[in-house]
Amino acid sequence: MRKNRSFLFLIIAGLFFAASSFYYLPYYVSKPGMAKELEPIIEVEDGHDEEGxxxxxxxxxxxxxxxxxxxxxxxxxxxxxxVEAIRSEDESDEEYNVRQLHMMDTSKTSAIEVAYKKAGYPVKYKYKGIYVLHIVPDMPAEGKLKPGDRIIKVDEEEFESMDQFIDYISDKKPGEKVSVTYEREEQEKTASLTVQTFPEDKKKVGIGIGLVDDKEIVVDPKVSIDTEEIGGPSAGLMFTLEIYNQLTSLDLTKGYNIAGTGTISSDGTVGRIGGIEQKVVAADKADAEIFFAPNEKNASDSNYKMAVKTAKEIGSNMKIVPIDTFDEAVAYLEKLSPKK
Known part of the structure; x- marks a missing residue:
């Protein structure tokens, strides 16, 4: 009898544990992830190899x-x-994930531009359409368009920027219909939408989407970056270094394992990121020897200062290097003595 009761208790406890693990609180938890080598996921056509x-x-x-x-x-x-510190107001999980992936794509594009220009290669852009980031509740696009859709044209009109799209829609009157042609999962679709005023601004009309320009960078030699489902912009600096290293004959790694973080702007500026302490922990576990951290022009609460503090706390031997621009990172590595 006792065995049966114990077995029943274990079953009930197991079911409770399983059920409660799917009950989510209004919070997000972040923890150290991984440090991932970039050479296997970035490939410049006929690019140079690296020792580190x-x-x-x-x-x-x-x-x-x-x-x-x-x-x-x-x-x-x-x-x-x-939740409100991670997701924007009224932003769904799907929209948050789409926004993170789009920021990753933007980061890759900026990294390619900065690296190719630094290496002396020309850079061009091909306009692909309008990328849908967000759907406004109770507006015409709700239920018809989704975050991640790419709008190609409206009423057979093609645009060269989202500003042209906004101007075209803004000229419509409430109640007018527009035919929106868009791509979703590589398939072309069409939706008929009725333009209406926005609930919070009756003087403004639209279909109810948050949008950004979707541009494809065109370079020669070609480059591919396979980031799978990694989102966010924080790998920008390291993408740029890997691409540039494959484009040039000098191996900037000098045989070292070099980790780091920081956004990258098209002018080469390196920006602040979140979770610097956790990224230092991840890099240390992966045996990184050098870690680049955004210096933020020597701000008192900069990523760099937090990285130094964390490295000391965990007893890491990594060299933490403050970086404000891509050029600074390259200059540091060019002066670095090769690993013996």
Missing amino acids: SFMLTTIRMGKANIYSYAIAKVSKYQEIYP
């Missing part, structure tokens, strides 16, 4: 259940964020 490696660093981010929340509370390098 450049690595991107990641964090793991997910919705908090009661167990992950409790663990994060007592873990030094796990962080808890309220």
Whole structure:
């Protein structure tokens, strides 16, 4: 009888654990991710090899259940964020994921531009359409368009920028219909939408989408970057270094394992990122010897200063290097003595 009761208790406890693990709290938890070597995922046509490696660093981010929340509370390098600190107001999970992937695509494009220009190669852009980031609730696009769709034309009109698209729609009157041609999962589709005023601004008309320009960078030699489902812009600096290293004959790695983080702008500026402490932990676990961190013009709370603090706390031997621009990173590596 006791065995049966114990077995029943284990079953009930197991079911409770399973059920409660799917109950999510209004928080996100982030923790150290991985440091991933970039040479296998970035390929410049006929590019040069390297003795060491450049690595991107990641964090793991997910919705908090009661167990992950409790663990994060007592873990030094796990962080808890309220939902509103991660997602924009009225932003769905799908829209958040699309936004993260789009920021990754933008980061890759900026990295290619900066690296190719630095190496002396011409860069061109091909306009692909309008990328849908967000659907406004209770507007015509809801239920017909989705985040991630690419609008190709409206009423057979093609555009060269989102500004032209906005001007075209703004000239319509409430109640007028427009035919929107868009791509979704590589298939072309058409939706008929009725233009209407926005709930919060009756003087403004539209179909109810948040949008950005979708441009494809065109370079020779060709380059491919396979990031799978990694999102966000924080790998920009390391993408740029890997691409540039494959374009030039001088191996900037000098035989070292070099990790780092930081956004990259088209002018080569390196920007602040989130989760710097967790990325330092990930890089240290991957045996990185050098870590580039955004210096933010020597701000008192810069990523660099936090990276130095974390490296000291975990007893890491990594050299933490402050970086404000891509050119600074290249200059540091050019002066670096080859690893013996």
